[in-house]
Structure formats: structure tokens, C-alpha cells
Amino acid sequence: MASSLTSDNRSSRCCVLLTPLLVLMAVVGCANGGHAVNSESFDSASDGAAFDSSAHFASPVDSDSLIAEALEACESAEALWQQGDIDGSLATLDAAYELLLQIPDDPNLIQQKEDLRHLISLRVVDIYRSQLTTAADLNSPIPLEINDHVQREITRFTGPERRFFIESYRRSGRYRPMIVSKLREAGLPEELSWLPLVESGFKNRALSSARALGMWQFISSTGTRYGLDRSHLIDERMDPDKSTDGAIHYLSDLHGMFGDWMMALASYNCGENRVKRLIRRQEVGHLDRFWDIYGGLPTETARYVPRFLATVAIVRDPEAYGMELPEPYPAIEFETIEVHRHLRLSDLDTALALERKTLVGLNPELRHGTTPGDRYALRVPATVAALFDEKVAALPAYVPPPEVTFARYKVRPGDTLSTIARRHRTTVNAIMRANKIGSRHRIRTGQRLKVPQRGRSTPVVSAKGSGGSRLPQLTHTVRQGDSLWLLASRYGSTVDRIKRDNNLRSNRLAIGQKIKIRTRNAAGSQTYTVQSGDSVGRIAQAQNLSVQKILRANALSRSSRIYPGQIIQLPN
Numbered sequence: 348m349a350s351s352l353t354s355d356n357r358s359s360r361c362c363v364l365l366t367p368l369l370v371l372m373a374v375v376g377c378a379n380g381g382h383a384v385n386s387e388s389f390d391s392a393s394d395g396a397a398f399d400s401s402a403h404f405a406s407p408v409d410s411d412s413l414i415a416e417a418l419e420a421c422e423s424a425e426a427l428w429q430q431g432d433i434d435g436s437l438a439t440l441d442a443a444y445e446l447l448l449q450i451p452d453d454p455n456l457i458q459q460k461e462d463l464r465h466l467i468s469l470r471v472v473d474i475y476r477s478q479l480t481t482a483a484d485l486n487s488p489i490p491l492e493i494n495d496h497v498q499r500e501i502t503r504f505t506g507p508e509r510r511f512f513i514e515s516y517r518r519s520g521r522y523r524p525m526i527v528s529k530l531r532e533a534g535l536p537e538e539l540s541w542l543p544l545v546e547s548g549f550k551n552r553a554l555s556s557a558r559a560l561g562m563w564q565f566i567s568s569t570g571t572r573y574g575l576d577r578s579h580l581i582d583e584r585m586d587p588d589k590s591t592d593g594a595i596h597y598l599s600d601l602h603g604m605f606g607d608w609m610m611a612l613a614s615y616n617c618g619e620n621r622v623k624r625l626i627r628r629q630e631v632g633h634l635d636r637f638w639d640i641y642g643g644l645p646t647e648t649a650r651y652v653p654r655f656l657a658t659v660a661i662v663r664d665p666e667a668y669g670m671e672l673p674e675p676y677p678a679i680e681f682e683t684i685e686v687h688r689h690l691r692l693s694d695l696d697t698a699l700a701l702e703r704k705t706l707v708g709l710n711p712e713l714r715h716g717t718t719p720g721d722r723y724a725l726r727v728p729a730t731v732a733a734l735f736d737e738k739v740a741a742l743p744a745y746v747p748p749p750e751v752t753f754a755r756y757k758v759r760p761g762d763t764l765s766t767i768a769r770r771h772r773t774t775v776n777a778i779m780r781a782n783k784i785g786s787r788h789r790i791r792t793g794q795r796l797k798v799p800q801r802g803r804s805t806p807v808v809s810a811k812g813s814g815g816s817r818l819p820q821l822t823h824t825v826r827q828g829d830s831l832w833l834l835a836s837r838y839g840s841t842v843d844r845i846k847r848d849n850n851l852r853s854n855r856l857a858i859g860q861k862i863k864i865r866t867r868n869a870a871g872s873q874t875y876t877v878q879s880g881d882s883v884g885r886i887a888q889a890q891n892l893s894v895q896k897i898l899r900a901n902a903l904s905r906s907s908r909i910y911p912g913q914i915i916q917l918p919n
């Protein structure tokens with residue numbers, strides 16, 4: 348709708364709507380020493396760096412455009428804040444709020460307007476809170492509150508869970524120096540380095556009942572979202588360095604979303620959408636602290652944050668809680684050596700005279716204790732690095748078994764395990780093992796079975812081969828919306844390979860950045876971008892190709908899933 352408001356009227360309406368937010372800021376201590384929030388703060392002009400809202404009030408625009416422009420203003424405010432331009436960031440958020448006020452009161456837009464209002468409010472609170480912490484401030488930005496909930500967890504850690512706590516504390520020594528270094532580099536509180544104790548006890552291969560994996564307990568979808576690659580041989584959720592990068596990125600995003608570490612931690616455990624829904628249900632809009640929504644959280648999350656606070660309290664002052672903490676295990680000194688063929692870690696342990704599973708401990712992301720066939724950066728103890736090339740040269744070539752994939756099969760009347768096995772060219776025993784069936788006669792109509800199928804094995808590279816270096820290479824200029832996962836999917840590569848080829852330490856990309864990509868896509872071959880609702884069968888029919896040819900060209904099996912945005916090779 349067209350705006351008939353003057354600038355002064357718009358500012359007045361903005362201040363009226365933001366009054367509860369200003370009260371909240373005063374309560375949390377934002378109005379101190381010249382940092383009080385008032386209408387002048389929101390009307391302050393920057394040096395032209397802030398988002399310019401003047402162009403958005405000249406003529407009527409549709410609701411979608413207003414929402415998009417308000418979100419763009421929020422992104423601009425975030426960028427200005429990160430650059431240290433506080434006034435410019437606040438002025439840009441003021442512009443975003445003015446755009447919000449123009450959105451019509453359409454019932455279909457209520458939720459979007461509420462989400463946008465909440466986002467702007469959180470950004471403002473975050474900015475003013477950031478001004479409270481100075482370089483000389485030794486207090487943690489994570490408030491250490493010892494209430495009844497936290498005290499209960501302290502009692503558990505110092506009582507029935509004492510052994511778990513002490514053993515986890517010992518293991519922390521192997522990884523905390525690395526984690527603390529990364530947290531400092533990212534500007535995050537060092538207390539977060541104790542989060543893996545609550546998550547996994549600092550175990551890289553910890554697996555929860557919800558299928559969350561690794562020291563930082565990523566589920567597969569969130570791991571993929573933050574650049575943790577998964578394949579037949581590798582799962583980067585189990586790599587301490589890579590998963591720490593992913594966790595720091597995720598925690599940073601959550602803190603940016605909620606402006607509060609307690610809420611960020613709760614969201615890390617149960618998901619940001621669950622926490623957002625709880626906040627929206629609050630009858631009083633400004634009651635959006637962690638303890639305000641505590642009663643509505645899942646039981647695990649309601650304990651999760653107090654357990655973290657209990658952990659920090661104990662390690663800060665163990666004597667106060669009757670604990671005597673041992674010396675943590677030292678971090679293992681290692682060197683990284685590039686290998687170009689399949690190697691079994693158990694064979695390498697023997698050849699290098701290492702204790703059993705030494706290399707598995709240093710390379711936990713290798714799912715089956717085998718290196719990939721192309722280039723791989725293997726960690727080895729620094730004490731044996733000089734002997735590595737000589738010992739590896741003496742090892743015979745290793746050919747890993749082909750990857751086993753699974754088809755889903757619904758048992759029909761008259762089926763037996765024998766007929767199902769013959770139909771899928773597998774064995775009865777293999778089906779029984781895959782489904783944990785105790786008797787070959789115990790299947791029923793309608794039951795869903797996983798049927799093992801031999802997929803395509805990873806190509807074997809000889810000891811003298813150059814691994815993946817033969818793959819053609821291209822240069823991609825990063826555009827807005829790009830991620831390592833999308834680039835790997837588009838060009839038939841992997842996140843890990845792209846990071847290695849470009850010496851990337853994290854999964855973050857910058858617009859305009861040049862990325863070298865070794866692609867498996869054949870030169871001149873046609874591709875298809877998967878759309879929502881597509882299946883391999885539909886694509887094959889539309890392209891007049893056989894399903895088997897498309898599967899073979901893309902190293903897929905009939906049980907493989909495809910995703911919107913994925914690039915599919917179309918064989919000639």
C-alpha cells in the first residue's frame with residue numbers, strides 16, 4: 348500500500364511498537380554509561396554506509412517486495428555491525444522496521460511479519476549487549492547462573508556420574524587446545540569448549556539414539572548443511588577439526604538468530620525451529636529468555652543447558668564441589684601426509700610398529716579404517732612420519748570390498764527370504780544380517796526389509812598412481828548462495844576434496860572467491876538440475892533414457908536419494 352506517513356510519524360509509530368523492547372533492554376542492563384536506548388538512537392544517521400530506505404517509500408510496492416527489502420536491510424545491518432559501525436547498523440534496522448510497518452495487515456502475512464519483527468528486535472538487543480563487553484571485561488558472555496536446575500546437574504556429575512565426568516575431562520585434553528584456538532579465532536566464548544563433554548564425553552565416534560554422530564553430535568542433515576561430507580568411506584562428523592569448524596559456524600548462526608547464548612545452546616540441542624515456536628507461543632512478547640521457555644522445552648534440552656552450566660561451574664572450581672580433577676591426556680603430536688591409494692589403517696599400525704588403532708584414533712572420520720583411493724591427508728604420529736614412505740611402499744596393494752547399498756522391499760503375500768534373495772541377487776543370510784532377523788521363516792506380509800545390493804566400488808589406484816590428479820580442473824567464482832556442498836554436488840566432487848585442493852581451513856566461502864574444482868563430470872556431457880518432486884524414473888522418461896544408464900553415469904543405486912538442486916549427468 349502507498350505510504351502517507353511523514354518521516355516523523357513513521358518514527359513515532361516505530362518507537363511505540365518498540366517500547367516493550369526498550370524496556371527489556373533497560374532490564375538487561377543495556378542503558379548504561381551513555382548507551383541508553385532512545386528514539387534518537389534509531390534516527391541516527393551514518394556516513395552513508397547504512398541501508399538507504401528513502402527509495403522505498405516513493406511508490407506502492409507489493410508485500411513480498413517489502414518483506415524481501417526488510418530482510419535485506421537486516422542483512423546489511425548485520426554486516427555493518429560486524430564492521431564496527433554501530434550507528435549505521437541501528438539506522439539500517441530502523442529502516443527495516445519502517446518497511447515492516449508498511450506491510451498490509453493480511454492474515455496470510457501475520458507469521459512472516461511476526462518473525463521479521465522478532466528478528467529486528469533480536470538484532471537491536473544483540474547490538475546493545477555487545478557494547479557492554481569490553482576488552483578488559485573478564486566476565487563470560489554466557490551467564491553462569493546456579494539455580495535449582497543447575498544444582499541438580501552438579502549433584503549428578505559429582506555423584507552417580509562422577510566417573511563419566513572425570514573420564515570425559517581426561518579426554519578433553521586431546522582436543523580442547525584446538526577447540527579453544529578456533530573459538531578465539533571466531534570470537535566466541537571459550538566456555539563453549541566444554542560443550543562436547545555434555546554432548547559426547549569428547550568421543551569422536553559417539554552415536555546417539557537420534558543418529559547424532561561425533562564429538563559435536565551432528566545429525567546428518569545439519570552436518571551436510573555445515574559442510575561435513577559423508578560418503579561410503581568418510582564421515583566428517585567424526586573428524587574433530589572439521590566438526591569443530593561446523594559447530595562453531597552453527598553456534599555463531601544460532602547466536603546471531605537469538606542474540607543470546609542460552610537460547611543458542613538450547614537450539615543447538617533441539618533445533619532452532621522448536622525454540623522459535625516456543626518463543627512465539629509466549630503470551631508476553633518480551634519473555635523470550637531461556638528460563639522463560641524452560642518449561643516448554645523437551646526433557647533432554649531442559650537438562651542440556653543446565654548440564655553445560657554445571658560443567659563450566661565444576662571445571663572452574665572443582666574443590667568447591669568436592670571434585671579432584673586429574674591431569675588431562677596430552678594432545679597427540681601428529682603430521683599430515685598425503686596418500687594416493689587405498690590403505691588399511693590396521694596394516695599401517697603394524698608396519699609402523701604402532702599400538703593397535705593408533706591411526707584410527709587420529710583419523711576417526713574414516714568409517715571402515717580404509718583411506719580413499721584418491722588424495723587423502725592422513726594424520727600419523729610425528730614420531731613415525733619419517734618412516735612413512737618407506738613402510739607404505741613395502742605394503743601390498745589393497746582392494747576394498749565394493750560398497751554395499753540397500754534397496755527397500757515390502758514383503759508381499761507368498762514371499763519367502765529365498766525368493767526375495769533370488770530376485771535381488773543376494774543371499775538369505777545377507778538379508779537376515781541387514782534386518783537382524785533371527786529365523787529365516789520370520790517375515791510377514793507388509794514388512795519392510797532392507798535388501799543388500801552390491802554397488803560400485805571405489806576405483807582402485809596403484810601405489811605409483813597419482814590418485815585424483817588426472818581429473819579435469821575448473822575454476823569457479825563464488826556467487827551469493829553458494830556453499831561447498833552445492834559446489835561438490837554440482838561438479839561431481841566432494842566437500843573434502845574441494846577444501847584440500849584450495850587449502851581451506853573452514854567451510855566458509857566469500858562472494859567473488861576463486862575456487863579450483865577437480866570435476867568428474869565428463870567434458871561436453873549434458874546435465875540436469877534436479878527439481879522438487881523429481882525421481883530418477885521421471886528424469887529418465889523425460890530425457891528418453893534408461894534408468895540404469897542414469898544410475899551408472901552418476902554412481903547411484905536404485906536405493907539412492909536425489910535432492911532438489913543436485914546436478915545429474917545425462918549420458919550421451
